[in-house]
Amino acid sequence: MVQNMAGKTKKAILMMLYKNRNRFLSGQRISEEIGCSRTAIWKHIRELIHEGYTIEAVQKSGYKLAGAPEGLNEAALSVDLHTRKIGRHIRFYDSIGSTQKEALRLADEGAEDGTVVITNEQTAGRGRLGHNWQSQRGKNIAMSLILRPGLSIEKTPQLTLVAAVAAAETIEKEAGFSCGIKWPNDILWQGQKLVGILTELQAEANFVKAVVMGIGINVNTEADAFPEDLRGQAGSLFSITGRKYDLSRFTRIFWEIFESLYQLFLSEGFIAIKPLWEKRAISLGKPIRIRRPGGVVLCGKALGINDEGILLLQQDDQQIVPVYSADIEWN
Template identity: 55%
Template sequence: MAITVKKTKHKILDMLLNHSDTHLSGQKICDVLGCSRTAVWKHIKELESEGFKIEAIQKRGYRLLSTPKELSEARILVGLKTKELGQHLIYFDSIGSTQKEAQHLAEDGAPHGTLVITSHQTTGRGRLGRIWSMPKGKGIAMSLILRPELSINRIPQLTLIAAVAVVKAITDVTGIQTDIKWPNDILVKGKKMVGILTEMQTEGTNVKAVIIGMGMNINADKNDFPEEIRSIATSLKTLTGKSHDMSLIVQTILFYFEDLYMRYLDEGFSVIKWMWESHAVSIGKRINARLFNGKVLTGLAKGIDEEGALLLEDDQGSIHKIYSADIEIK
């Protein structure tokens, strides 16, 4: 586990990224950061061990040639364009569940914006306790701790904000257009690529913390998925035939989430609602909604209301507000 603030290693990487077209001498780095050349060399070697390709030429210095596609704690932090989200980063090479770890950290007072992240989650879960399968090193599991001053009934809206942020980020980084399936799935061509799980900690009627978990299939090959889910799951690599920069995807999601979250706090849910509905795959289609009590409602998905509840019009013309259900598009 690595609990991260701005380290010397990250400052060196920042300098290399900003001077990628030229060499930086070890002495120049030392002068700027106030460290020894031996320390610089050690940090360069550590970055190389994390997958950064760095050219070192005697009397000229260091030049960054390429960054890893794999998830990198240093790469996430360097260039992260948020004020709070992800600035306190807790990175694991491997963990059972980022969501469980974030729950514990939130109970212990972790600050707003704390991010728990890994590319190898062994006991991940989604809604209703379902297992989330993620091949080692080829996906992203992350849990974001928020400290919102919101009423309990507004917390489900945060799931929808997260979904819009993910859709925008994936399009920005890859050009791929994705769909949202209410309430928490991101689909491409009908197959699931991202799942979102929102949980909260309360004290009476007060919300103490919200933990938004995201599981994302990024660089998995088709055969990496268990056979029983290959027909319903996909990844960016499966779709495009190439690997993608997972750290950049995380940076971009956090950037969009923070922007949308602040707009939501300032302007209300209406600014998010139309964006969510513009990507919703079920709007205008007939669906089955299986409720927790086993009852199944069938009808036309009309949209979402100002609380984020799904509006379903049944065959008798009655409108049902659905706050939690499994949705099947007919």
């Protein structure tokens, strides 16, 4: 309990430093607002410095945050966040096997709508259809969102497309270039994958208790840091633009954009999201090869998506087949 209280105090100090990062804060003011002694404040400041934060300490002026370790931290994620639910409850881990596995556990225990599990390093991440998704420490974003949308089971796959649009809009806003969406959820730039999304449900009968969305975004990874078998297939914002990005700011922007689209989806339905997804779709109208779970392969032309977000494949015999889950390759 004492250790937990100390952690909360240290987080509160860091939050104050982030909120006032352009000026010095006196130890007295921090002490009064947080409710602990100035000696305790100095102890926590030293711990933060040991953890890699650069904090200027000037006699009679106080403390000022001058720098932070590479990657994410809970205070930076929270301080300038403008959402109602998404990210208001954060479970932050410096390292974790899988944010998705942890989020599924928390959802089953009753975690609130909008809770986010996020990490600086993911060592055993999962992608769609059993693929792996690793996250290099302090370079990328690996997180899982817990949602309780009150939808029927058949409508929940549409949330994957909502998240894909949010990811594309965030990249466009922060990095300044447009990217495409490969059905249903891969974000690509010139064939290089930047974002992956995995959506899983917790349901009873036809009632959805929770939707857990795992989202991985390659942000600051250097091109030569990707495994050899993925080079040319995977990319990052840094490898494309040559610029490093503030991961906390990027994450907050994504949460804000996603929440706006999510609320639009809940109030107006997928019909409001469909045109936003379609204008970024890169496979529509093209010959594609569908690989379904179990090794089933279908070939044809991607006609588009219907109002439920299901991909429509026109086979060579002109038969139109709905595709609910599959890997897509271009012929």
